[in-house]
Amino acid sequence: MVELLYLNDSYLKEFEAEVLEASDNWIVLDRTAFYPGGGGQPSDTGIIKFGGKEVKVVEMKRENVAHVIDGELPEIGEKIKGIIDWDRRYKIMRTHTAVHVISGVAFQNFGVKITGNQLYSGRARVDLSFENLTREIVSEIIEGSNEVIKKDLKVKAYYLTKEEFMNAPELMRVNPKLYEKYDKIRVVEIENFDAQADGGTHVRSLKEIGKIVLEKYESKGKRNKRIYVRVENE
Numbered sequence: 590m591v592e593l594l595y596l597n598d599s600y601l602k603e604f605e606a607e608v609l610e611a612s613d614n615w616i617v618l619d620r621t622a623f624y625p626g627g628g629g630q631p632s633d634t635g636i637i638k639f640g641g642k643e644v645k646v647v648e649m650k651r652e653n654v655a656h657v658i659d660g661e662l663p664e665i666g667e668k669i670k671g672i673i674d675w676d677r678r679y680k681i682m683r684t685h686t687a688v689h690v691i692s693g694v695a696f697q698n699f700g701v702k703i704t705g706n707q708l709y710s711g712r713a714r715v716d717l718s719f720e721n722l723t724r725e726i727v728s729e730i731i732e733g734s735n736e737v738i739k740k741d742l743k744v745k746a747y748y749l750t751k752e753e754f755m756n757a758p759e760l761m762r763v764n765p766k767l768y769e770k771y772d773k774i775r776v777v778e779i780e781n782f783d784a785q786a787d788g789g790t791h792v793r794s795l796k797e798i799g800k801i802v803l804e805k806y807e808s809k810g811k812r813n814k815r816i817y818v819r820v821e822n823e
């Protein structure tokens with residue numbers, strides 16, 4: 590099992606680790622701060638240093654938490670230093686937390702559900718489902734989200750047992766069956782505002798998001814709408 594360092598510290602930019610597997614163009618480490626992708630959050634990029642060399646991590650393979658390398662691979666057992674592309678990742682974190690704020694406002698104020706999302710560095714695509722969802726309502730959701738950000742609420746992550754989790758239906762935003770294989774479930778909570786099961790990386794407090802801007806609104810039929818948002822510095 591690879592120790593996933595980002596779960597306890599999403600601000601960790603550098604780490605030391607040992608190579609467990611090396612094959613083709615990828616390596617598996619005993620521990621990593623690189624996010625492997627999933628839940629709409631893209632995998633991290635960065636560099637790995639070993640024996641005076643430096644190679645690029647171009648993406649992660651989610652299935653086995655492998656670092657896909659452009660260049661020479663270190664050997665099994667070798668000690669390496671990993672450094673994630675922090676500019677890119679921090680923007681992804683701001684965007685991820687922003688989408689949770691949008692999801693909270695959309696649901697609490699308008700009963701609108703988010704059915705999917707894809708995060709990019711500083712930008713996100715969000716799919717919403719609601720009867721007669723208009724561009725005006727979407728604008729109000731974004732406005733409401735920016736009001737919530739101004740409150741600068743704290744964001745924290747913690748674990749619940751499967752039993753605790755199954756007794757808290759409000760935390761399940763996607764198919765509950767997806768959680769059956771886990772003994773404990775990680776919850777990301779924006780204090781006193783929104784909590785949901787989540788394995789991604791988030792900022793510590795809402796002010797770090799900056800400001801959410803609605804870029805584009807698309808109708809995908811009567812119930813389904815797609816929006817694109819970006820985060821900007823305040």
Ligand SMILES: [Zn+2]
Nearest residue numbers: 628685787789
């Ligand atoms: Zn999330």
